[in-house]
Amino acid sequence: MPYELYYWDGIQGRGEFVRLALEEAGAKYIDKCRSSTGTQAMMEFLKGSHGHDQTPFAPPFLKEGELVVSHVANILSYLGPKLGLVGDDEKSRLIINGLQLTITDFIAEVHDTHHPISTGDYYEDQKAEAKARSTAFIRDRMPKFLSYFERLLSANPAGKGFIVGNGLTYVDLSLFQVMEGLHYAFPKAMRAVENDYPNLSALRDRVAERPAIAAYLKSERRLPFSESGIFRNYPELDLTS
């Protein structure tokens, strides 16, 4: 039985971190909201129509039989061992989950660069505040997160090329997506610092070349980045000099 992934139609968003793991592992899954009735079916879960234990707060969520798992880090923590994308031991799993939660926080900050005041209002209604927040993000927050991951990649005693241990984990896939997204959203800011993060850049390239990921990126299943997602290319929020 294939996994069922529920996420807003038409955008990569937070769902993309789950898609990358499923695609890398060659797992069978249905991206529910890409069918005509999927979004309506998703809303029924959010409304609570399927009962207490199947009522996520928000997408993405993964359904497998009667089990509904919500939040990216929770889904990946659940799928990781099944898909061979995390080590077998408890210590590795705890470290990997901690890193995925750091990415979760980072992504929330990326989102708030274009929505610093109100998620329910348009970007156009909070442009001045978005510029202020993006400036602080590019100056302070982005380097803080990226240098953390760069440092772990360079200090991994088990081998070069992965964030933990000597094999690919779902956090490596998520870091690929983070780097892709930042280059899309803030191309000038990222070009200005590209020499600061050689291990992250190399990881990005290596993940893109993995056969399953390369095939996915060329397929229709990979949605494009857009200004409806988390990573948005608003040139006025990027570095201007």
Add this chain to the structure above:
Amino acid sequence: MPYELYYWDGIQGRGEFVRLALEEAGAKYIDKCRSSTGTQAMMEFLKGSHGHDQTPFAPPFLKEGELVVSHVANILSYLGPKLGLVGDDEKSRLIINGLQLTITDFIAEVHDTHHPISTGDYYEDQKAEAKARSTAFIRDRMPKFLSYFERLLSANPAGKGFIVGNGLTYVDLSLFQVMEGLHYAFPKAMRAVENDYPNLSALRDRVAERPAIAAYLKSERRLPFSESGIFRNYPELDLTS
């Protein structure tokens, strides 16, 4: 050997969600940064002095022997089974972790009511934006999160009084802290809606009366809310009418 909790000295902050679980269970733990050398020891971990596998991005983190677990939800997911604060089955644990991650998102939004532009700057430098964000938070986001938890509490088929199943979990303890914090930060806004969330209010009272929690709340170990924490009482950000 007691657990070692590392968190910024002097505030409840995110560390409080971990403290409440340890206190309810009567677990032995050391709140490291309340000793004179604790903060310096914590900074060594953040700098990476203890090696790749013991380098959290930020506090809180929990140390047990050579294991360092970071992020509240990860710590609670690890401690939950050991402390008897989550069900034994995988399904319960996944649902509980998903709920804790929803609380994590909620708490990040609470933080940004007073820091919508830049974490590195003072509240006083972003007061106008904080007022705009707090207005949207009180109007849109707070009811969205609280009504979600209220709905799950009222719909729990296993029994009244807990968010999942028929016994206390760490999410119930975290919801107590959320309600305490919101009443501290936004007393007028919370009074205005108190009839909307009877199950959350009852849960808050019941948790406060549990013997271990009641003893903790009266002790010096429970730090007060303050304007250095996540929940801050700035009257100008509360409802003004």
